[in-house]
Amino acid sequence: MTPVLAIENLSLSIAGVPVVDGINLGVDAGEVMALVGESGCGKSITSAAVMRLLPGAVSQTAGDIRLAGESLSRLSERQMQAMRGRRLSMIFQEPQAALDPLSTIGTQIAESLRQSARAARPAVLHMLDEVGIADPARRIDQYPFELSGGMCQRVVIAAALIARPELLLADEPTTALDVTIQAQILDLLRTLARERGTAVLLITHDVGVVADIADRVAVMYAGRIAEAGPVHSIFAQPRHPYTQLLLASVPRLSDVPKSPLAVIPGRVPTPLEFGPGCRFASRCPRADAQCVAQTPPLRPLGDSDVACWHAA
Amino acid sequence: MxxxxxxxxxxxxxxxxxxxxxxxxxxxxxxxxxxxxxxxxxxxxxxxxxxxxxxxxxxxxxxxxxxxxxxxRLDFGESLVQRAPVLGIVAERIPYTVALASGALLVAIGIGIPAGIVMAVARGTWLERALAGFVLAGQSLPTFWSGILLILLFGVTLGWLPTSGADGIASLIMPSLALGAVGMSTFARMTRIAVLDELSRDYVTAARARGLSRGQAVVGHVLRNAAVPVVTIAALEIGNLLAGAVIVETVFAWPGIGQLAIQSIQSRDFLVVQTVVLFVSLVYVATNLLADLLYALIDPRIRMGA
Structure with missing residues (x-):
């Protein structure tokens, strides 16, 4: 089966400095794929590349992005524009910032349908209901400032899904929300994606969010995929040392109170510090000469793919 | 409200x-x-x-x-010099200054705001650089100097426009250009900054992710958001315009209240000067109130008192 989204050997550079280095990723219909990693690992820029809404300084230096087999990289801007909102869409980290403060929410949702707010009104009302907004007939004419953060994210989701896109990119969709609202929004995303068969690429730094909602996960470190596979396998048996340390650093309620948080020593290298070998080598307890000298390829191991010389 | x-x-x-x-x-x-x-x-x-x-x-x-x-008691007194009621003296000059200020505002807004929008949207292109040069010239030329240059070119050399006086629309063109030039630059720079500021916001990316082109996002969302700071500038600019009118009216022998103010100061015609000042400050007050009302019209958060 052709995956809805296939990222093939994608490399991105900011002003000539490589920040994403040959990553491969696929998302199937109705599946939630989490792309997890620390700030600055290149995950958000990857989703911007899929939308072809990269900031001016960033350029795609290699690879291809396919939507249902069709190469997006070769489309003209006009063709790409026709796809956005209809075949692939996006939700954002700060829902209130992602909405124009001076337009009603109904107008903004209607834009995804390429219809006037009046023509799209019945469809928008129905969609508001689907994303769980009470009293849509009143809300549709309100402005973002009249809604809470959680409601705004429901509005953003409504705008992203109303045209029934095949692919939804969700860039940290719950990071700016209260914990209780987070769970509701994740639940909503998962339900809607299932019902509609939408493929979801979820960008997050929150391992807890991955466990809640994702079917598969790709762990990204310093512009490369470290490990990818089904969520249950990776959580049960992480094989890459980075994944192991990342999962170990998540605080648990069962921890002894006030015990020190587990941290990974050192820091993520900046793109200018990237060497020829594994980028985690500088922080890895198992690193040796081969790790520093040679990049480990992503190879299948059990249910997962792992980029580590020592993983077994 | x-x-x-x-x-x-x-x-x-x-x-x-x-x-x-x-x-x-x-x-x-x-x-x-x-x-x-x-x-x-x-x-x-x-x-x-x-x-x-x-x-x-x-x-x-x-x-x-x-x-x-x-x-x-709304008694503005009598001019000592002209031996006539001050109110009448000032009132007969006001239409000239209103015409001049309107012409200048038309130049300032009509050229300045589109230039600012284009400079922001076409950032980093030759078009932005060309417009930036144009704006810098408008800003740097003092009004008395640009006025004289205009008279030299269009009045004396080409003979297209009357060099001075108030004789129909044609004689309004050069004073309006001279007076509007500085305001035009202010509007262009402020509009550029306001639009650039809005272009960098998440809602623009979000609108584009919904399938709007950059131009559609600018027209549909950015301009309205950028309008609030520009309205503020517009209100302040009216005051500068009336101050500039004093110079332009003198250069072009335009019989407005600026010229009247200069003449009255020279002849120490106190009551006339005071009435002109009172008029100008009331105009300033009125435009700022108008700006407040415009904010409310543009921004629902202000309208609904959020």
Whole structure:
């Protein structure tokens, strides 16, 4: 089966400095794929590349992005524009910032349908209901400032899904929300994606969010995929040392109170510090000469793919 | 909203009163007009008699109180020089200045705002650089200098436009350009900054992710958001425009209130100067109130008092 989204050997550079280095990723219909990693690992820029809404300084230096087999990289801007909102869409980290403060929410949702707010009104009302907004007939004419953060994210989701896109990119969709609202929004995303068969690429730094909602996960470190596979396998048996340390650093309620948080020593290298070998080598307890000298390829191991010389 | 406007109105009236007070006393620092009114060779006694007759021998606070008393009855007094009611003298000049200021505002807004939008949207291209040069020129040329250059080119060399005076629309073109040039640059720079600021916001990316083109996102979302700071500038710019009118009206012999103010200051025609100042400050107050109302029209958060 052709995956809805296939990222093939994608490399991105900011002003000539490589920040994403040959990553491969696929998302199937109705599946939630989490792309997890620390700030600055290149995950958000990857989703911007899929939308072809990269900031001016960033350029795609290699690879291809396919939507249902069709190469997006070769489309003209006009063709790409026709796809956005209809075949692939996006939700954002700060829902209130992602909405124009001076337009009603109904107008903004209607834009995804390429219809006037009046023509799209019945469809928008129905969609508001689907994303769980009470009293849509009143809300549709309100402005973002009249809604809470959680409601705004429901509005953003409504705008992203109303045209029934095949692919939804969700860039940290719950990071700016209260914990209780987070769970509701994740639940909503998962339900809607299932019902509609939408493929979801979820960008997050929150391992807890991955466990809640994702079917598969790709762990990204310093512009490369470290490990990818089904969520249950990776959580049960992480094989890459980075994944192991990342999962170990998540605080648990069962921890002894006030015990020190587990941290990974050192820091993520900046793109200018990237060497020829594994980028985690500088922080890895198992690193040796081969790790520093040679990049480990992503190879299948059990249910997962792992980029580590020592993983077994 | 109404309470807000009422409080702004109160502040504005207080400000106008302050301006009037300052002008009243500063004008009198230079003496009084008696000496300019008496015939040559008049005796000191005659001068003092006239001064007493006109009331300029009274202490300043008493003169000021008397003036405020007259104002309260909407009595603007009589011009000592022209021997005519001040209100009539000022009122017959106002249409000229309104025409000039409107023309200048048309130049400033009509060229400045589109130029600013284009500079922001076409950032980093040759078009932005070309417009930036144009804007810099408008900003750097002093009004009296650009006015004279315009007269030289279009009035003297080409002979297309009248060099001075107020004779129909044609004679309004050059003064409007000269007066509007500086405002045009201000509008262009402020609009550029406001649009650039909005272009960097998440909602623009989000709108594009919904399938809007960059142009559609600018027209549909960015411009309205960028309008709030531009309206603020517009209100302030009206004040600068009236100040600039004093110079432009002198250069082009345009019979507006700027020219009247200069003439009246020179002849120490206090009541005329004070009335002009009062008029200008009331216009300033009115435009700022209008700006407040415009904010509310543009931004629902202000309208609904959020």
């Amino acid at each position: 109404i309470g807000h406007i009422a409080s702004r109105l109160g502040q504005a009236l207080l400000a106008s009163f302050g301006v009037l007070t300052i002008v009243f006393f500063i004008m009198r620092l230079s003496g009084d007009p008696t000496l300019l009114l008496v015939p040559e060779g008049a005796s000191l006694e005659q001068i003092n008699q006239l001064r007493h007759q006109l009331g300029f021998d009274r202490p300043l606070p008493i003169q000021f109180a008397a003036y405020l008393g007259d104002l309260a």
